[in-house]
Amino acid sequence: MNIGAAALASGVTAKSIRHYESIGLLRPAERRANAYRDYCERDVHELRFIKRARRLGFSTGEIGALLALWRDRARPSREVRRIAERHVAELEARITEMQAMAKTLGALGDACCGDDRPDCPILDDLARGSGED
């Protein structure tokens, strides 16, 4: 299977497949006589694993750890769970932060008439700098 076919089958672009190989997330693919990369079903499976994990917001570093655990048939599930829990904690922290941003901006937007005049609570607030270090 050429890289294009593997890309199609996995939903990961050929560009990204090469990238994952270059950063060591994937074992270097087999090469054919013409130097083309050659993939099998198992590779496609790993690519789908990566794609799904990326969509859940795991970094490639985290995915590397997850893949290593996945390949190791003797791993304790505790490790996997720990990685996932840490990731959830990070996600929740970022969600909280973004909710605070959205809330602040929402309130400022509500206070802003949105008319033709230059008065604007949003800019006033930014200019006042009410959230210093």
Added chain:
Amino acid sequence: MNIGAAALASGVTAKSIRHYESIGLLRPAERRANAYRDYCERDVHELRFIKRARRLGFSTGEIGALLALWRDRARPSREVRRIAERHVAELEARITEMQAMAKTLGALGDACCGDDRPDCPILDDLARGSGED
């Protein structure tokens, strides 16, 4: 005021101040005879504006638009509001997405015993690829 003092006063690093100037977010600073950048209170004020807007998650592109509106004493507040509302919508979309990630991972983590055995619903789910294109 040297760049270091402006950095201290605004909370923006000297590195970032130069960067903002290089991308056109700030007007090029006045230079003294020794080529050192020279800042005034007004510059510090703009830097604080930028810092606060960055903390609210605006991109430098968006901040450029906000700054232009801020400098323009005749701007309609409608413009500002539009930018802010679009940004809030983006934030909310990303929040929703991240909440879905966290929920999925939380459920998988709950189903995972976290013991010494290799059975792990998290990896099983990733490997199954239950969320294809």
Added chain:
DNA sequence: GCTTGACCTTCCCACGATGGGAAGGTCTAT
């Protein structure tokens, strides 16, 4: 004077993940 240390300058490189595109080789169907 001269040295030291803190400051400033520009320039390049790095991160994270991805995409664009150039320049060149290979396959396949007509």
Added chain:
DNA sequence: ATAGACCTTCCCATCGTGGGAAGGTCAAGC
């Protein structure tokens, strides 16, 4: 044989920030 679709490697761009090199400048103390 030639076209077109594929493959290869390599470099560059994004976005915001930081690290660090190499070099110029200022202030204080000897």
